[in-house]
Amino acid sequence: MNYKKILLLLLPLIAFLGMGTMLSNIESGYADELLEAHGLTNNTRFFRTDSSQSISSFLQYLNKKYRHHQIQLHFDNNYEKDQVLVWANHSVRSLPTETGRYFSPDDFEGHISFAVLGPATKVDLLNVQNNKYIVLGQNYYSVIGEFKNYPQVKMNKYYLSTGIDQPTAKGQLKDYRIVVDGTPNVINKIARHYRAKVHIPSFVQKHHKARWSVLPDILLCLACLLFGVVGNVLLAIVIKRQATLTRLHGDLLRNWVINRSVRLIMIEGLLALLTYLFFRWHAFYSTYGSLIAVLILGWIICVIMFGITLWHSFRKDKKVVEITD
Template sequence: MKFKKTILIIIIFLSFIGIGSMLSNVQSREADQLLEAYGLSNNTRYIEVKKDQEVRSFLTYLKKRFPHNKIQVHMTSKAKKNQTLVWSNHDVLKLPTESGRYFTKDDFKGRVSFAVLGLNAEVPTLKTQGNEYIYINKKYYTVIGTLKHYRQMKQNGYYLTTSPKQPTGKFKLRDYQIIIDSSNKVIQQIAKHYKVKAKTPVFVKNHQIHQFSIIREILFILLFLLVAAASNLLLAFMDWKTVKQTNLKGSLLRNWLINHGVRILLVELVTTFGAYLFLIWRKFVSKPQHLIWLLLISWIIISILYGLGILHLLRKEQNNAKTA
């Protein structure tokens, strides 16, 4: 009997591993989409402004008009396809770097423009006194990091911070395609102000086409949860058979079931925690809190089913006793 119970506990553990793996697959795919956008979310749109004004005028408008809204802007050069200007009024998504670091919110506040290179960036650079610089149009830009090689990311690109106070703020706005990551309301207001249409980037369209691809993962999560629930119901039935062999009655019977049930559920809680540690160790999990909640909810569900199974058998026994 103990061997069979151990097998069922192992099945529950493996089911929880399966549930967590499906979540990992979803988060991995979301991460790929973000990487394809170079740190932008799927709520990204782009506009093209043909007005003869500088980048700093556009950024000043954003800061004054939307002081409390989170906005991130990437401006891809039309002439230099590998150049991107980056500005944000909040901490941006940290892209993985081979060396150094990616931009932070503070990098957009000063008067100095910083640079992050793709692994094979096509731009003139020079090193002096242990520091690396990009040299463009008789201007030097301090390199603070080099991005890791990822299939989803452009390898020959380079990224420069921009702000109203920085040298890159003097670049002409019409020379760039403006990619904006913010709420739909903010993006539409910006587009209306400049009398242009906000369009959807290719990476967002691709994600929208495949947005229902998580249905497969959801179905597998439900399947693994069903297997775990069935295993727990079998454990309840086996515990009932064990207690019936003791010929316990009344309060003794209920106390035995409660004490033994609590021990089983605590063992399964430890099993759930073990599954979490295994998944964190072996799988990609970008949001551990989601994994914690998913496993915890799964444990609660199978625990409730275990209790309902015991309660059903107990009531059935009581009804049979009354009938007899």
């Protein structure tokens, strides 16, 4: 492989790195929004009720009535402003943590509540054998994770899991702002059941106004893809010229081109894999499946453009030869 091919192979590598970086920027920005929203989506609504029903009874009602609907709840304490209780009946929207982890569905089962801290949380903590515990009265809550620090977001809250049999579920609904993430139809039914009015959280309103904020990153991602496509077009042209210089014909020429082309395609696949491994350790993604999909799609598009350019070049030469003959 000569130096021209090596230099041109840097173009797809730069393209893969650029697409991975832009995707990370998009997902990191989305994660910031989720963090500001305490891990909820734009379907989130909230309501307040004067009901003296316990949180435990409320969760039993949801399990019975909406077992097959995905719901996530946050109970914002009216008196302990920094405290948020978290519950979900299926999956939990994860948030980036500096250490440890965020809640999983298993944390809402059983009789023990767990805690996740913000970096600016001001709450009584107890350190025992490298384990942290939140101390609230006579109750101790094991800390399983701490959020990353985002300067643009208030990080003074702490989150406790809650469940039907957990001590945090003994409080009354009237002492909390009930934040519900689910389908609008389900949220409205729950609110009507408690004769409450549904409201839109401020973070949802802000995000609706700024929904196009990721457009520059998307355009840059497409520009990086175009960079890789140009590199593959040039690689196809280089191989075509080298094939002409070999003075091979027929099956020998065909096998020579296929051999060189497959080798280049495999090298680019390896570059995409190395890009994935690099970002796996050096960038944030809510799910690495999105990174894999972007890199595979970029690689496929580059390969297709390489093949089209090569096919078009040889087809053009064939027509010239036929005309000459």
